[in-house]
Amino acid sequence: MEHSRHGKLVVKRSTIGKDDLATLQADWQRLEKIANGSVFTSWYWISTWLKNIDYKAKLLTVTFNQEIVGLALVVERSENKYGNSIKQLWLNRTGDQVKDQIWNEYNDVLCAKGTEHAIRAAIINFFEQQTIAEELIIGASDETIQQTPISSNVLVHTSWATVSYSKALKPEYNELNQFLSELSVNSRQQIKRSIKLYGGLDSIHITPAQTADEAISLLTEAGELHKQRWKQRQSGFENPHFVSFHHQLIRDHFDNGCIDVLKIKNDQRVIAYLYNFKFKGNVYFYLSGIEYCDNNKLKPGLVAHSLAISYYANLGFKKYDFMGGEGRYKNSLSDEQSRMIISNFRRRNLPFMLSSILRKAKALYSHKNANNNASNNANAS
Template sequence: MSRLTVTLTEFSEHQMPLLEKVWIELQQNSEQSFFTSWHWISTWLKYINFKTDLIKVLDGDEVVGLGLLCFKSNRKYGVTSRQAWLNRTGDGVKDQIWLEYNDVLCAKHRAWAVRAALADYFEHALHQCDELMVGVSNSELIEIPRASTLMQHTSWETVSYATHLQSAFANLDCFLNTLSANTRSQIRRTQKLYSQRGAIKLTKASSAEEALMMLNEVSILHLARWGKINSGFENPEFFRFHVQLIKDNFNSEAIDILKLTVGELTIGYLYNLIYQDQVYFYLSGINYEKDNRIKPGLLIHSLATAYYAEKGYSTYDYMGGEGRYKKSLSSHSNKMIISSIRRKKPHFLLSYCIHKLKSRFTNQKSISNCTND
């Protein structure tokens, strides 16, 4: 096998048609996610006004890896670092659109070699950069092969949850029978209480226009639940991106917005992204009630699970973020991280030592507390 080579060129809008062709050809030979597909990437390029650099990983003349790098300076603790951000801008406001499973788009069975080539390129060619920023990604990216002159740093981590779908789950009872007795009881009780008010119905947006109207309704419910601090809908950039994502991709069946109603009452919405045979739950807007016996979130996700099982999808992915409902409904979990590759510069080494000392102190305190119980 020949040595992989990496090129980095400034991107411009007129390159979109050619990049679309190359990107789609590669993604057809890839096993990655919606967030590295042309669905997401093409909208993101327009969103950032095409201000990025294109990175290609080549095996001879064959493209085996593609990614986009944005460069930004970051000042912390009185030290300025130059950062390269993979498929993100480095601007917290713009990056609140929150992609997950971030990675270089890699040819099937070539992921480790492509990632290693990128790390090698960072070490030897991106001399102006101190840090290569990646994430939110699967935790396996910690294991990217890298030179001894580089160090890996994880700045954030969480758990992602997902359900492996079976055709039998098209029957809701079959799915519920895989859950704990407590979760099953809560969902069935919710069904019973709602059914006393009217017919329970799950419907899908039938057009991009209807999906956009639903997105507005989702935003109202999401803001009511999460307020101005934790809801992306408070950020105009977030809303702008997702409006464009729906406009660009609804007709290609890459976007689903599901609505749950009971009679004339709207219970909630799910905004989902679709890629290959997987469903990615992106966010919800739920009309919560004071009666804590009613669990609308559990019900709408259960009905969505049955709906997607009937459609033949393989996975219903709740993605990153702790949540009791995710744990209750899922069949497996993974760790997700925001990670970077850093040069071994003094301020990074000092930061690493401080982090290790804090971790050791926390662990010792935890052990001491256990001993005193």
């Protein structure tokens, strides 16, 4: 067991096995109650993930006066970079693209709300002091993760970034028209026209799965549509690990009330399936299966999400989170945007320093080139 001290915070790294799960669950769920975490750092997600990777992760425990104040799991991995084998630690992920296609967002250490920077700094300090890895990868997370105070011996690189969208829910959205009234004229007209073409609001029904078996069945139906939609980019439903993880997640935790699979249809046809997670008053839209057709006046995605927003507002939820990924429909239906990133915390060694210098030089060149082009265009006009 390795450990390091960061002020009065002590970080320990230890192995875990099935015999440790009961204790880990109790510690995790105790912190979960006072954390500002998401469903992706909840025991629901974490316990299923551990099971699916056969518990091949190490536990980082942060203590203050011998009380546990922070928890995270890391997987060790080596990757060839810059002609060298670089040892990595992946926080709550494996670093294996196939296994990580399950894609967790809002990924971070688990700790009490308001202590995130201090606990994360202690873990980064542990990484810096130990010799087990040259790189610690955390994400996808909110970009504020990079406000964590770190030593000058650690470099930070953003290896991936996207926009995340969400919509604050109001009780009055239980009336769909109240929600639609806040959208742009164009979006509102498209949705109302689509609903009319689907036979009117009274003809459209949202049916949530009632059992784990039904949820898996509906998710399988959604998967067929998802594969059709993402033929050019491999759908997760083509990945056995992805399918196995979500089936296990549903079997283990559907009865805890954290999972919804919604089937949205009119009297003749399926419009869409939505696979959502529910946690601490928030709804996380994870994926959809959309029944597209040749009639471009039908907007099944806009209709499905608008109805879902009204549905969850009626149930008392506070936020509908579209999560990361560009999408016109997300922009149309949301009222808040943020930036989601993957952060690589790296030892200040020669390969990483050279890489950082080259990236900055390339960015500076691109910026100057863009300014020169703009100046030339202005002079020519």
